[in-house]
Amino acid sequence: MPIIVNLDVMLARRKMQSKELAEKIGITLANLSILKTGKAKAIRFSTLEAICKVLDCQPSDILEYRAED
Amino acid sequence: MTKNTGTYTLNRQPTLFILVKIVLLINMISAGFFTVLLAGSILFSAFSHSFQKSEVVLDVRKVEAYKTSEPLPDSLVYKFRPSKNGDLAVMMPWYSHLFLPLGFINIHGFEFSLSYWIFYGILCFLFYRIISSVSFESPFSNKNIRRIFWIGYTLILYDVFVLIRYVIISIFVEKTTGDVFRYDGLGPMVYYKVGILVIILAMIYRRGVVIQREQELTV
Numbered sequence A: 001m002p003i004i005v006n007l008d009v010m011l012a013r014r015k016m017q018s019k020e021l022a023e024k025i026g027i028t029l030a031n032l033s034i035l036k037t038g039k040a041k042a043i044r045f046s047t048l049e050a051i052c053k054v055l056d057c058q059p060s061d062i063l064e065y066r067a068e069d
Numbered sequence B: 001m002t003k004n005t006g007t008y009t010l011n012r013q014p015t016l017f018i019l020v021k022i023v024l025l026i027n028m029i030s031a032g033f034f035t036v037l038l039a040g041s042i043l044f045s046a047f048s049h050s051f052q053k054s055e056v057v058l059d060v061r062k063v064e065a066y067k068t069s070e071p072l073p074d075s076l077v078y079k080f081r082p083s084k085n086g087d088l089a090v091m092m093p094w095y096s097h098l099f100l101p102l103g104f105i106n107i108h109g110f111e112f113s114l115s116y117w118i119f120y121g122i123l124c125f126l127f128y129r130i131i132s133s134v135s136f137e138s139p140f141s142n143k144n145i146r147r148i149f150w151i152g153y154t155l156i157l158y159d160v161f162v163l164i165r166y167v168i169i170s171i172f173v174e175k176t177t178g179d180v181f182r183y184d185g186l187g188p189m190v191y192y193k194v195g196i197l198v199i200i201l202a203m204i205y206r207r208g209v210v211i212q213r214e215q216e217l218t219v
Helices: A007-013 A018-025 A029-036 A045-055 B015-048 B094-098 B114-133 B142-176 B191-216
Strands: A003-005 A063-065 B054-058 B060-062 B078-081 B087-092 B181-183
Touching: A007 A029, A007 A045, A018 A029, A018 A045, B015 B094, B015 B114, B054 B094, B087 B142, B094 B114, B114 B142, B142 B181, B142 B191
Parallel strands: none
Antiparallel strands: A003 A063, B054 B087, B060 B181, B078 B087
């Protein structure tokens, strides 16, 4: 998929663990893992909003478009 | 009284499902029992008669043109059995018993034949597997799609089988009785209609699997 999720990069910058983020935004660790590994088919605006709020960043910091070859 | 929180978390199957499973299990056992019983008795009878031709009782009706005439006497190749419908007893190869209903049980709308019990057993088995594997947390699964499609195919194939049997026996009866009688064993032919409906539902269910997968992968 040409949409890349850079959540692990943002987590590393904020020095935060996945478990902590999952607890703060109120989703399960399994769902966060789906998002991090790029298996997710869609992301809810509410989830995106919560992630941006907790990590203090913009959606563009998490999501990136890279054209497929 | 419990407060309705608006969320549905069913970890176990409802009681109705357990009852349906028990009924299906009983049906499966009875289908298996009748299949073995019928196959065994047919093969035993064929073996004891050295696989010779044996008597088969068929549901027949008189052709309109012969209705007014006196009943025909028994011929060398066929005779009549005293019954309400006027069943015709003909000599047929031993293996025809495997496909035809037994003549002595002629209940309207109920077919007591080996082929019917095999068909019934397969249907009950597929239905039982669906009921046992369905979970309310993720009710759509690929395995169940295949099973539902097979239920549809089985229903249609059974009616195709009944139609082919009807054509073959019709030709046989008309030939044997010199076009005086017609075979009357076509039956209601409703299974294929149900089968088509089941296949349409399976297609809808297949779409449900895709939607569920997408929903599960939405974070």
